[in-house]
Amino acid sequence: MDDDDQQIETRAIHAGQQPDPETGSVMPPIYATSTYEQPAPGEPTEYEYSRTGNPTRTALEENLAALEGGAHGRAFASGMAAINTVLNLCESGDHVIASNDVYGGTYRLFTQVYEQYDLEFDFVDMTDHDAVEDALRDETEIVWVETPTNPLLRVVDTTAIADLAHSVDALCVVDNTFATPILQQPLADGADAVCHSLTKYMGGHSDVVGGALVTDDDELDEQFGFYQNSVGGTPDPFTAFLVLRGTKTLPVRMERHCENARAIAAWLTEQPAVETVYYPGLESHPTHDVARKLMDDYGGMVSFELDATLEQASDVVAATEVFTLAESLGGVESLIEQPATMTHQTIPRQERLDAGLTDGLIRASVGIEHKDDLIDDLEAAFDRVLVG
Numbered sequence: 001m002d003d004d005d006q007q008i009e010t011r012a013i014h015a016g017q018q019p020d021p022e023t024g025s026v027m028p029p030i031y032a033t034s035t036y037e038q039p040a041p042g043e044p045t046e047y048e049y050s051r052t053g054n055p056t057r058t059a060l061e062e063n064l065a066a067l068e069g070g071a072h073g074r075a076f077a078s079g080m081a082a083i084n085t086v087l088n089l090c091e092s093g094d095h096v097i098a099s100n101d102v103y104g105g106t107y108r109l110f111t112q113v114y115e116q117y118d119l120e121f122d123f124v125d126m127t128d129h130d131a132v133e134d135a136l137r138d139e140t141e142i143v144w145v146e147t148p149t150n151p152l153l154r155v156v157d158t159t160a161i162a163d164l165a166h167s168v169d170a171l172c173v174v175d176n177t178f179a180t181p182i183l184q185q186p187l188a189d190g191a192d193a194v195c196h197s198l199t200k201y202m203g204g205h206s207d208v209v210g211g212a213l214v215t216d217d218d219e220l221d222e223q224f225g226f227y228q229n230s231v232g233g234t235p236d237p238f239t240a241f242l243v244l245r246g247t248k249t250l251p252v253r254m255e256r257h258c259e260n261a262r263a264i265a266a267w268l269t270e271q272p273a274v275e276t277v278y279y280p281g282l283e284s285h286p287t288h289d290v291a292r293k294l295m296d297d298y299g300g301m302v303s304f305e306l307d308a309t310l311e312q313a314s315d316v317v318a319a320t321e322v323f324t325l326a327e328s329l330g331g332v333e334s335l336i337e338q339p340a341t342m343t344h345q346t347i348p349r350q351e352r353l354d355a356g357l358t359d360g361l362i363r364a365s366v367g368i369e370h371k372d373d374l375i376d377d378l379e380a381a382f383d384r385v386l387v388g
């Protein structure tokens with residue numbers, strides 16, 4: 001059977017991995033080697049040096065490509081190393097458009113690293129297509145989409161943005177970390193490449209840092225490979241092994257993440273202390289219609305705004321016990337954080353407020369524990385801080 005015909009649950013477990021022909025080992029071995037014997041001088045076989053290629057990494061890269069429905073996958077030492085590789089495509093004078101509530105680390109890379117190399121960035125609300133169109137220039141090289149956005153979970157119409165990007169020959173790259181290929185497939189929607197922080201849902205157990213790029217375009221993949229090898233932000237084989245272990249259960253984990261997040265979002269809408277709930281599965285969410293069109297389910301992230309001061313919101317995230325107070329997301333355990341003081345504190349205050357990231361905003365990465373325990377935990381924290 002052609003792998004492309006298989007369902008994603010099957011590809012998640014088998015793509016890139018066959019039992020080892022020599023030993024029968026069901027999982028690909030962790031090839032802990034830096035170099036490979038050459039049969040004759042200057043005539044290496046498939047592998048030559050492990051920055052350039054390693055069989056455990058190859059298994060992961062094939063698995064990632066199959067999950068995203070792309071021809072080529074590239075694995076990196078972190079999500080930021082993957083994002084950096086896309087920026088390596090730019091020359092000085094080029095222009096990049098990105099979401100205005102883009103991941104904090106991406107914002108920092110763009111403004112604090114790449115602006116000094118004469119790249120120009122515009123941060124726009126990607127749900128406002130006129131704003132994106134107005135920002136396009138002849139020099140625009142990349143349109144960087146994050147969807148759902150972080151932390152307001154606005155869903156971007158990737159197809160529309162990709163069309164706009166292509167109208168000036170720019171690449172549309174989608175950071176699919178929050179949704180994963182289980183919930184949306186940006187390449188099929190028109191994106192040129194997909195990027196991941198494997199640290200989040202793909203790895204899924206908060207025990208590894210990694211990144212990925214997937215594309216269908218041979219030439220683009222060759223460029224990614226050139227920068228992957230030249231800059232050297234590659235993952236070690238143990239990292240590749242851990243992520244492969246995670247992707248096998250991605251479909252079942254995502255199902256539970258979505259189910260729990262849906263229940264928590266519904267509960268939050270009924271709490272008097274909660275001003276707004278940001279969950280794309282709610283009809284009240286401003287991009288619910290786009291989410292219904294492009295996503296198969298609505299994900300495990302829920303953000304909400306408390307009618308509270310910065311300090312009170314800090315106290316709430318510190319008061320939960322099942323939800324761990326931590327940055328990051330996408331693991332089996334539930335995490336909670338305050339964007340204003342944690343993930344988004346590098347964004348200047350006024351810019352942060354303009355983007356809707358208020359002092360009372362809280363972001364939850366809903367894990368796969370029992371949903372009743374999660375709701376009880378939030379209720380207890382609200383009672384302790386806001387009522388008591």
Ligand SMILES: *Cc1c(COP(=O)(O)O)cnc(C)c1O
Pocket residue numbers: 078079080081103105106146150175177178196197198199200209210211
């Ligand atoms: C975490 C994250 C990144 C960065 O990935 P790292 O693995 O931490 O380097 C990029 N984009 C999004 C959406 C993220 O959540």
